[in-house]
Amino acid sequence: MKIAVLPGDGIGTEIVDEAVKVLKVLDLKLELEFADVGGMAYDKHGHPLPEATLKLAKAADAILFGAVGDWKYDKLERQFRPEQAILGLRKNLGLFANFRPAICYEQLTHASSLKPELVAGLDILIIRELTGDIYFGQPRGRRTSPDGTFAGAEEAFDTMRYTRPEIERIAHVAFQAARKRGKKVTSVDKANVLETFQFWKDVVTEVGQQYPDVKLDHMYVDNAAMQLVKSPKSFDVVVTGNMFGDILSDEAAMLTGSIGMLPSGSMNASNQGLYEPSHGSAPDIAGKGVANPLATILSAAMMLRFSLNQPQAADRIESAVKDVLSQGLRTADIWSEGTRKVGTREMGEAVVAAI
Amino acid sequence: MKIAVLPGDGIGTEIVDEAVKVLKVLDLKLELEFADVGGMAYDKHGHPLPEATLKLAKAADAILFGAVGDWKYDKLERQFRPEQAILGLRKNLGLFANFRPAICYEQLTHASSLKPELVAGLDILIIRELTGDIYFGQPRGRRTSPDGTFAGAEEAFDTMRYTRPEIERIAHVAFQAARKRGKKVTSVDKANVLETFQFWKDVVTEVGQQYPDVKLDHMYVDNAAMQLVKSPKSFDVVVTGNMFGDILSDEAAMLTGSIGMLPSGSMNASNQGLYEPSHGSAPDIAGKGVANPLATILSAAMMLRFSLNQPQAADRIESAVKDVLSQGLRTADIWSEGTRKVGTREMGEAVVAAI
Ligand SMILES: CC(C)[C@H](C(=O)O)[C@@H](O)C(=O)O
Numbered sequence: 067m068k069i070a071v072l073p074g075d076g077i078g079t080e081i082v083d084e085a086v087k088v089l090k091v092l093d094l095k096l097e098l099e100f101a102d103v104g105g106m107a108y109d110k111h112g113h114p115l116p117e118a119t120l121k122l123a124k125a126a127d128a129i130l131f132g133a134v135g136d137w138k139y140d141k142l143e144r145q146f147r148p149e150q151a152i153l154g155l156r157k158n159l160g161l162f163a164n165f166r167p168a169i170c171y172e173q174l175t176h177a178s179s180l181k182p183e184l185v186a187g188l189d190i191l192i193i194r195e196l197t198g199d200i201y202f203g204q205p206r207g208r209r210t211s212p213d214g215t216f217a218g219a220e221e222a223f224d225t226m227r228y229t230r231p232e233i234e235r236i237a238h239v240a241f242q243a244a245r246k247r248g249k250k251v252t253s254v255d256k257a258n259v260l261e262t263f264q265f266w267k268d269v270v271t272e273v274g275q276q277y278p279d280v281k282l283d284h285m286y287v288d289n290a291a292m293q294l295v296k297s298p299k300s301f302d303v304v305v306t307g308n309m310f311g312d313i314l315s316d317e318a319a320m321l322t323g324s325i326g327m328l329p330s331g332s333m334n335a336s337n338q339g340l341y342e343p344s345h346g347s348a349p350d351i352a353g354k355g356v357a358n359p360l361a362t363i364l365s366a367a368m369m370l371r372f373s374l375n376q377p378q379a380a381d382r383i384e385s386a387v388k389d390v391l392s393q394g395l396r397t398a399d400i401w402s403e404g405t406r407k408v409g410t411r412e413m414g415e416a417v418v419a420a421i
Numbered sequence: 422m423k424i425a426v427l428p429g430d431g432i433g434t435e436i437v438d439e440a441v442k443v444l445k446v447l448d449l450k451l452e453l454e455f456a457d458v459g460g461m462a463y464d465k466h467g468h469p470l471p472e473a474t475l476k477l478a479k480a481a482d483a484i485l486f487g488a489v490g491d492w493k494y495d496k497l498e499r500q501f502r503p504e505q506a507i508l509g510l511r512k513n514l515g516l517f518a519n520f521r522p523a524i525c526y527e528q529l530t531h532a533s534s535l536k537p538e539l540v541a542g543l544d545i546l547i548i549r550e551l552t553g554d555i556y557f558g559q560p561r562g563r564r565t566s567p568d569g570t571f572a573g574a575e576e577a578f579d580t581m582r583y584t585r586p587e588i589e590r591i592a593h594v595a596f597q598a599a600r601k602r603g604k605k606v607t608s609v610d611k612a613n614v615l616e617t618f619q620f621w622k623d624v625v626t627e628v629g630q631q632y633p634d635v636k637l638d639h640m641y642v643d644n645a646a647m648q649l650v651k652s653p654k655s656f657d658v659v660v661t662g663n664m665f666g667d668i669l670s671d672e673a674a675m676l677t678g679s680i681g682m683l684p685s686g687s688m689n690a691s692n693q694g695l696y697e698p699s700h701g702s703a704p705d706i707a708g709k710g711v712a713n714p715l716a717t718i719l720s721a722a723m724m725l726r727f728s729l730n731q732p733q734a735a736d737r738i739e740s741a742v743k744d745v746l747s748q749g750l751r752t753a754d755i756w757s758e759g760t761r762k763v764g765t766r767e768m769g770e771a772v773v774a775a776i
């Protein structure tokens with residue numbers, strides 16, 4: 067089983083290092099191959115997603131990804147910016163199904179902005195479509211406005227769109243995931259305003275008829291942003307488009323208070339997947355050895371479960387993570403009175419020891 | 422001064438009734454004219470925004486709006502659904518600047534989902550562009566997919582777009598509002614993915630140079646959704662497009678825990694405006710006399726301040742609302758142990774008495 071390891075920028079290297087240690091101790095036949103991605107790849111090769119990296123990623127069974135981005139690349143032309151690497155990987159590998167669990171660990175309930183009773187035991191799964199919508203729709207660009215009140219003015223535009231097969235396949239993913247959980251899917255749309263999302267709602271409803279055992283609700287995106295705050299535990303699986311999913315999955319992650327703990331996985335039709343922490347590259351703390359490696363370690367577990375068919379190994383990682391939390395070990399982001407503050411490496415090694 | 426009063430559906434009638442009582446006791450020369458809007462207008466006239474209503478709205482100095490919508494209209498063709506009335510009013514009157522304050526009243530801090538220390542004293546202003554973006558962009562529709570992986574499949578699409586003058590005018594509104602407050606504007610975009618919002622960011626930056634006394638930050642929408650949860654008080658004025666503003670203004674409102682208290686106003690270039698509560702038509706409690714009329718009463722105050730140039734009258738309403746809260750009066754949505762639960766009418770009359 068071949069894994070492409072792409073640490074990237076900022077804290078990427080540090081956190082991926084610990085996840086690699088964890089993978090190595092499991093004694094599976096894993097072939098790990100490293101490559102450059104993001105801003106550091108631009109610095110070295112003139113492109114955030116070099117040919118060689120893309121080739122490796124395509125050939126691998128799964129990709130373990132750290133993080134990309136740093137303020138110093140902000141002034142680059144868009145096509146050279148670090149985040150283009152991640153958009154390029156998604157598109158080129160067809161990674162259409164993004165799994166973003168929002169889980170509130172018992173020991174970390176206090177870290178949430180929300181009152182403990184609202185988040186204790188929270189376990190929701192946001193499934194975001196990742197290769198369509200306004201992220202990739204054509205045409206897009208700048209031009210002179212052809213019509214309307216401001217005809218002749220400079221304008222910019224993008225195209226939101228979804229085809230039936232794109233909606234169908236992500237809907238199936240959501241219903242199948244719900245079957246293994248709370249048997250409830252909330253499809254988030256803006257059907258009252260957008261043609262794309264009236265269509266989305268119609269197609270999800272049709273697909274839902276094949277899953278009579280799963281309850282399907284529809285919710286407008288503005289309402290979903292509210293209900294996540296008001297009663298996050300009322301959700302089970304949330305399925306939505308690329309743009310709304312970007313916003314809601316981050317909102318939900320932050321509600322848990324411990325985004326440093328949350329993994330994510332993006333899969334294609336052949337279960338090849340890219341796994342990365344839900345948080346970013348945190349350039350402000352890069353190189354200081356204080357970043358939380360647990361989201362990346364849990365992403366490695368997700369990779370074993372979803373792309374490499376090693377559920378036992380995934381279980382071992384996940385219970386080791388619970389163990390270290392129970393031992394009272396905490397990185398700075400989740401530290402509280404009465405627990406022991408540790409650095410990135412100490413946390414990674416504690417997980418290795420617990421395995 | 423002529424005010425078009427459009428109560429609409431659900432709790433609309435009850436809450437607008439109380440706001441009208443408050444307006445009447447102020448002893449200003451106000452001419453109030455009522456008209457039908459939303460689902461009830463469709464029932465009576467076959468259209469959610471009848472000609473006569475639109476004509477009245479255009480002729481008025483300001484519009485006091487209740488709420489529209491009910492599940493029973495969900496199956497109607499989109500053009501006849503209640504919410505089309507509000508989109509039609511925005512577009513026809515050019516109401517491009519939506520003011521959505523998110524304020525946490527001292528006495529209601531406990532009602533928030535968030536820990537009290539995070540929301541106590543919260544006072545942020547979300548300014549949402551309301552007549553552009555993907556809400557109104559053309560082309561939009563359903564068709565057979567012309568290209569790409571799913572060529573030939575059924576698809577739906579919408580167009581996001583902004584012209585330079587549209588961005589400039591809302592940016593000026595935001596900077597001017599910030600000058601009267603905390604002197605900080607956070608412009609929310611998705612410049613890393615969307616052409617429209619790279620343009621947005623460029624134009625807002627340019628306009629910002631005319632306001633050297635106001636600090637301008639830029640934030641991606643996904644990050645904004647997180648920061649609102651993590652540290653809402655770090656914001657002062659937030660300015661963003663129609664779609665992102667829809668989501669973020671509702672998220673922010675819910676963070677306060679008392680959306681039943683939050684007014685909103687939508688203004689055009691001649692200060693004509695539509696004023697409505699931030700909450701919806703709540704068909705589940707309609708007719709029961711339990712809805713909170715304070716958001717509508719505070720919307721009437723906003724109307725007096727922004728469109729009718731009666732700041733003293735607005736002040737009188739706002740301090741009367743604070744008075745009734747201090748007296749311990751609460752409708753069901755904001756009630757807590759030790760306060761007195763009152764209905765819609767009793768709350769409205771208490772405000773009248775306090776004036
Ligand atoms: C970096 C950016 C392009 C990306 C996105 O918007 O998808 C990120 O926010 C994410 O959610 O993975």
Ligand SMILES: CC(C)[C@H](C(=O)O)[C@@H](O)C(=O)O
Pocket residue numbers: 258259288504507508667
């Ligand atoms: C009803 C709907 C069309 C409307 C919108 O999306 O603008 C509403 O959500 C709002 O925010 O006023």
